[in-house]
Amino acid sequence: EHNGRVDSIDYTIFNRSEFICSGSYDTIYVWDVDNKKQIGKFKHKDRVYCAKFSQYHYNRESKEVICFASADNSIRFWDYKCNKILTVFKEHSNSVTCIEISPFDCGKYLCSGSDDKTVRLWDIEQLTAKIVVNAHENTISCVDFSPLQNNNKNDKNNIIVSNGHTFCSGSYDQTICVWDIEANKKRNSFLHTCGIFRVKYGSNELANTILSSSLDYNVCLWDTRYNNLIRSFKGHSELVYAVDYPPFVVNNVIGSNSSVICSGSLDNTIRFWDIRSDKEELYVIKGYSGKTAITTLKFAALKKKENYNKQKSNDIDSMRLYYGTTNGSIYEDIYRNDMN
Template identity: 50%
Template sequence: LWDVETLKSLHVFNGHTDGVWCVDISQLQGNNNNDNNKMNNIGVIGGNGYTICSGSLDKTIRIWDIETTKQLNIFNGHYYFVYSVKYGSNELLSTILSGSFDKSVRLWDIRSGQQIQIFNGHKYYVYAVEYSPFMIKNSSGNSNVICSGSWDNTIRDEREDDGIFCLKFVGSKTKNDLNLCYGSRKGPIRIWG
């Protein structure tokens, strides 16, 4: 973990047995204190409210407390490199989404350490995962939407073999809509929406 102002290393997180390909920092958790109507900061499982998750070539996802650098959890299940991890938000705050060279996207429960769901729709490596800010209403209630980008062009731009490497939803400053930005191995960043 680096301080971007001083360019100095703040913490080192040791534990993976192979290279780390991706990291994500948790959102700060809030808890209403009804006694004095103040907001207290709490972490999903970390001391100061923030944790880091990392995905590695060792096929694992690990969660670390940012303050103490203590490893809090290890998620096993992918059978090939983990190339993308993302903490959940809103109703999925206690989840992590992961994408792997094993062509799967997996949803994990942070608190139990268990895998919740596997998505096996890709034909090639999964390089990017992202939670959509949209909610879908269905007969069983609300459901979050997840997105994943793969070498198989899951997000089409009418060219073959582009491979999607990065996904991000961004709001438009001039409109009340949301766009999906993505990058591919062909080079340019594209905005869809």
């Protein structure tokens, strides 16, 4: 348990074992999911805004590394097995508020946003910033990579290995911007009524959508192809700090991964919404009692027993939800289709 608000949670599988990492104020924890115990701790000299597992270091160097963004204007890579800082990026001129690892090219690229109003695309292997974008008129609060390629084979800049990828950034200036990496320019933008807290690209059928949350307590779903708002979801009574797409079916009640989104709020609820409907939320999880609120969430596949795997080897239909709170606690909720 952290001493203060949990600002970020990430999940990974290294060497067939599951881990989560969490960041709060100046501290990062690493947790062994199977044994439910803390296996690593790093205390930084300044605030830690975001922490992510580095897939690049695991895939290329067999190292278990966490990348974190800090108020000291830096991005650092911490080998938690050896308790050693491997690399430091220091090109931002103000607090680094958000980071995201690329889901393509073995996690070779890192996107970062800052109070200096720039977004930077880093090559982790070459230790350089490939792109620097003067992106917004205020603090950049969130970034994300698109998992989808647009098959733009005419781009010859060779900024990254793959063609056709984009990333998006959200800011307190009320805008979300989508950036074409190879063309090195803004593709389109969306305007909220208030400052943006979180952005998240969809996957599979929803890969052309961006989910966002804002200071106006609303959750919005945007279409990047037609540059328009698909739907706004209203129901939270406080700031919405976290949004995501649930990856699995839940109890046949919440729905499938092609139609459901999720949001967590300072009103101490997590809400599931059907993007095909303008009705009320499908399902509401109320946070644990006491003066606390939801600040971050992360979905993960549910580990199944061997006999269960044999019965449903082609049907990944269960999930775990980890969420962090303002009181420093991290909770795990488990959902199975075979649960009554």
